[in-house]
Amino acid sequence: MTSPTPQQPQQTPGAQQAVHPTEPAEAPEQPQAPQEPAPYEETRIERAIGRGFRYATGRALAPYQTAVVRIGFSATWLLFLLREWPHRAVLYGPDSPWSLDMARRLLGGNHAFSILPWSDGRGWFECVYLLSLVSSALLMLGWRTRTMSVLFMVGVLSLQNRSIFIGDGGDNVIHLMSMYLVLTRCGQVWSLDARRAKRAAAAAETDGVPTGSRDLPGIVLWSVLGLALAVAQLGGNYGLSWFENGPFPHIGWSLVLWGLWAAHGLWWAVQRYAPGEPRTVLDTLAKLAHNGALLVIMVEVCLIYATAGWYKIQGSRWQDGTAVYFPMHLDYFSPWPALSELLGSNGVMIMLITYGTVIVQVAFPFTLFNRRLKNVLLVVMICEHLSIAFLLGLPFFSLAMITADAVFLPTKFLTWISARVSGLRERLFSRGEPARATGGSGGGEPDARTDHGGGGHTLVG
Numbered sequence: 001m002t003s004p005t006p007q008q009p010q011q012t013p014g015a016q017q018a019v020h021p022t023e024p025a026e027a028p029e030q031p032q033a034p035q036e037p038a039p040y041e042e043t044r045i046e047r048a049i050g051r052g053f054r055y056a057t058g059r060a061l062a063p064y065q066t067a068v069v070r071i072g073f074s075a076t077w078l079l080f081l082l083r084e085w086p087h088r089a090v091l092y093g094p095d096s097p098w099s100l101d102m103a104r105r106l107l108g109g110n111h112a113f114s115i116l117p118w119s120d121g122r123g124w125f126e127c128v129y130l131l132s133l134v135s136s137a138l139l140m141l142g143w144r145t146r147t148m149s150v151l152f153m154v155g156v157l158s159l160q161n162r163s164i165f166i167g168d169g170g171d172n173v174i175h176l177m178s179m180y181l182v183l184t185r186c187g188q189v190w191s192l193d194a195r196r197a198k199r200a201a202a203a204a205e206t207d208g209v210p211t212g213s214r215d216l217p218g219i220v221l222w223s224v225l226g227l228a229l230a231v232a233q234l235g236g237n238y239g240l241s242w243f244e245n246g247p248f249p250h251i252g253w254s255l256v257l258w259g260l261w262a263a264h265g266l267w268w269a270v271q272r273y274a275p276g277e278p279r280t281v282l283d284t285l286a287k288l289a290h291n292g293a294l295l296v297i298m299v300e301v302c303l304i305y306a307t308a309g310w311y312k313i314q315g316s317r318w319q320d321g322t323a324v325y326f327p328m329h330l331d332y333f334s335p336w337p338a339l340s341e342l343l344g345s346n347g348v349m350i351m352l353i354t355y356g357t358v359i360v361q362v363a364f365p366f367t368l369f370n371r372r373l374k375n376v377l378l379v380v381m382i383c384e385h386l387s388i389a390f391l392l393g394l395p396f397f398s399l400a401m402i403t404a405d406a407v408f409l410p411t412k413f414l415t416w417i418s419a420r421v422s423g424l425r426e427r428l429f430s431r432g433e434p435a436r437a438t439g440g441s442g443g444g445e446p447d448a449r450t451d452h453g454g455g456g457h458t459l460v461g
Contacts, residue, residue, distance in 0.1 A: 060290045063188035064414040065407050069297065070186035071140050072403025073177050074152060076170070078136035080396050081129070092116070092162045093125045103162050107238070111245035112161040113253050115154065118237045128158055139181075142191020147221060149186065150260055153178040170397030173404055176300060179247065182260070183293035185286065190418070218268070226261055233258075294407070301404045302365040305381075309361030318358055321351035327392060335393035343391070357384065374408065381405055 042050070060066075081088075089095040104117050116128055132155025139148040156178040160171055187193040233240055233254060241252035267286075270278045317323035327333045328340040343349055360380055367373045382402055389398035 056291050057284045057288050060185045060188060060287050062294055062407070062411070063185070064190075064411055064418070065409060066184050066186040066290075066294060067142075067188065067190040068406040068409065068414065069177065069403060070142070070145065070149075070181060070184075071190065072399065072406060073174055073181070074136045074140040076396055076399040076403065077152070077156060077174055077178075078133065078140060079399075081133050081136065088129055089122070089125070091166055092129070092159050094120070094122050096163055098163050098165065100162075104238070106164070107161065112157070112164070113239045113247075114158040114161040115232075115237070115239070116158050116162045117239075118232070118235075128155065131155055132159060142187045142193050144218070144221065145185075145187030145191060145193050146264060147225070149178075149181045149184075150257075153182055168394065168397050170394070170400035173304070173400045177297065177404070180293050180297050180300075183289045184297075185290045215268075222261070222264060222268075229257055229261060297404075297407055301407060302368070304404070305361045305364045309358055309363075312358045312361070318354060321354045324354045324357070325350050333392040333394075336391065340391060356380075360384070368408070371410075375410060378405055378408055 084091055090097075094100065100117060100120060103114075107114060107117060116125060118124065131151065135148050135151035135155055139145060139152045156174060160167060160175055239245070240254045240257075242254045243250050243252050246252040246256060267282060270282055312318040312323070315323065317326070325344055328344045331337075334340045360377055364374075364377050364381065367377050382405060385398040385401045385405075389395040
């Protein structure tokens, strides 16, 4: 037999303390590891502000729409100057009934900007007129859009402010848009700058050499314009003040023009020698300026239609539906008298056109939040302006307003047009080769973009 397993005697708490007299009654607490702070959670307002900031500075919005605005306004001004070429001296030059001395006195009162009063000679007037022609053509083609937009603005302001009693509502729109275009990146697509940027990027990938040092035309153009501005500044010419009588309060035209000239040089230097964080900061500021100017253009178009519509409502002829009848029976606004007489003799048609014009103009700003309704009204307004150009003989006013309307055109529609035009060009010039698929098909992003300078590492682009 095996002996039973001896059982251990149970010990009382006092006995346990006697057996281990050196152990303390309570074990000391172990030091705890420091706890990591809880991750910070953004509030709803902070997230909304962050999304808005990223949207406003992430990219230059509406590249196709701003390209249409650039092409449309420069083409309108160019065609107007070409049409008035035989009469240029009478409209804006030394043969004008509004003499240069009268213009100087008026400019001294309203402080509008013009470089025509700098000299009484006919040669200076011809140079300014030619400068306006050339800058309009080059801006339309998209060659050095940043520089050409500034020269385009100077030409428009100089000629229009020389004789402010010549022109119509279309001239006022061009006057405003010429200043807004300076702040936009309107050469991202459909421009020679975009093509040059694409080629420069391909060359940089091939040989790895920055293209800024090879931009000799940009360097020469920037230097010549700086020298010309310095000569004009030292000559004390009219309008070149630093802190008064400028486009903004306490900011003169000298400060604006020199600031633009310096910004072009700084942009080239940063792109060439500091392509890191300084370039990112400047690029963000440029995108913010572009998007801000784009918003101003949209608001300006809405204000034009809203004010025009509400003023029409207050007119008795618009209220009784006969307002359209009277201009159609004026010889000055009747390039096609027979057609005007045919339409003017139909009372129902006159009433529908009159009331329809008021309704469309008043309602348009309120339809921007409904894409389908907005697109329908855009088509109606474009057709209205085409009828004004054809029936009333106001082609340049209509072109200016259609161009202003184009800022609201859908991106998919513009990219579709771009693809069709590119396909037609390939078929015409490829000599039998199959056409390549070009242009965005609705993504809204341009194929050739100039997010960093509008023309690669160029000095004036």
